[in-house]
Amino acid sequence: MKKIIFKSLVVIVILLFLASCSCPKSATYTIVGVHYVEKKNITEYMVLPYGTVFIPGKWEKAEYLNHSRQQYFNNENGNRISIALGPNNKFEFNQDGSKKGFDLLKAYFEWEKEYFTNTVKVDVKLIEENPNDNYLIFQIYKKEDGMIKVNNYFFITEKHNTFYIFSVQTLGKWNQEQAINFLKEIEIN
Numbered sequence: 001m002k003k004i005i006f007k008s009l010v011v012i013v014i015l016l017f018l019a020s021c022s023c024p025k026s027a028t029y030t031i032v033g034v035h036y037v038e039k040k041n042i043t044e045y046m047v048l049p050y051g052t053v054f055i056p057g058k059w060e061k062a063e064y065l066n067h068s069r070q071q072y073f074n075n076e077n078g079n080r081i082s083i084a085l086g087p088n089n090k091f092e093f094n095q096d097g098s099k100k101g102f103d104l105l106k107a108y109f110e111w112e113k114e115y116f117t118n119t120v121k122v123d124v125k126l127i128e129e130n131p132n133d134n135y136l137i138f139q140i141y142k143k144e145d146g147m148i149k150v151n152n153y154f155f156i157t158e159k160h161n162t163f164y165i166f167s168v169q170t171l172g173k174w175n176q177e178q179a180i181n182f183l184k185e186i187e188i189n
Contacts (some may be wrong), residue, residue, distance in 0.1 A: 014177075028087070033060045045071065050085045050162045054187040070165075078172035083186075084165040088158055097161075102131040104158050109136055114155075116140050122150050127180065134158060137180060155183035164188060 031048040036058050043059040046052040059073035059081070070082040076159040089097035089102055091111065099107050106129075113124040122142040129136045133155040142150040153176070166186050168179040 007083055021172065034071075043073070045073075045083055047085055050087070051160075051164075052189040053085065053164070053166075054084055054189065055081070055083070056182065056185045072169070075172075078170065079168065079174060080170035080172075081182075082165075082167045082169055085162055088161050088163040091142065091163075100161070101158060102129075102136075104163070105129075105136045105156055108156055108163070111137060113138075120150075127153070135184075139176075153179045153183060155180075155186070157188070159188060 028049070030050070031046070033044070033046040035044045035046075035170045036042075037044060041057060043055040043057065044052055045055060048079075056074065057075055059075050062072040062074050064071050069084045071080045071084070072080060076081050088100065089095055091108065092097070093107055093111050094104060109126065112188070116122050116124050122140045125139045125141065127137045127139055135155060137153065137155050139154070140152050141149055142148075151171060153168045155164075157164050167181050168174070168183060172178055174182065
């Protein structure tokens with residue numbers, strides 16, 4: 001009987017060891033949920049352990065880009081947005097986590113500006129920066145042959161070591177002011 005218990009314990013220890021070796025050491029597992037709350041007319045997007053975002057209106061979940069942690073949403077009016085949230089030390093310019101608050105936002109903006117300008121070949125315009133409320137809004141834009149090819153708005157902020165990126169990808173019937181106001185209305189918990 002003691003041999004069976006000992007062998008069972010050895011097998012369990014070996015399995016636990018193998019399981020711990022096969023798991024990435026820096027991985028963070030998340031629980032994700034999307035729920036429309038009709039009484040409040042908001043869509044809740046939850047990514048645990050990072051937080052919950054409350055999006056005004058009814059939005060349908062679309063595709064997810066794993067490399068950028070962007071979850072896309074569409075509404076019935078043809079608008080398209082994306083929400084990304086995650087730890088603020090996962091960016092190549094902030095792997096040590098030393099940049100926080102508005103310094104992190106400025107560093108992120110410069111990093112994205114360089115990428116969008118040099119790689120994607122679009123114009124980047126800083127629209128609003130608010131160090132007191134810790135957010136920054138910028139636009140990427142490209143016009144070609146008299147037609148608008150790219151016109152996206154981004155709202156970035158950082159709270160409790162979590163970085164948030166909200167963007168309007170397709171304006172639908174919105175103009176610039178409506179898109180920016182919408183981004184400002186998204187709430188974080």
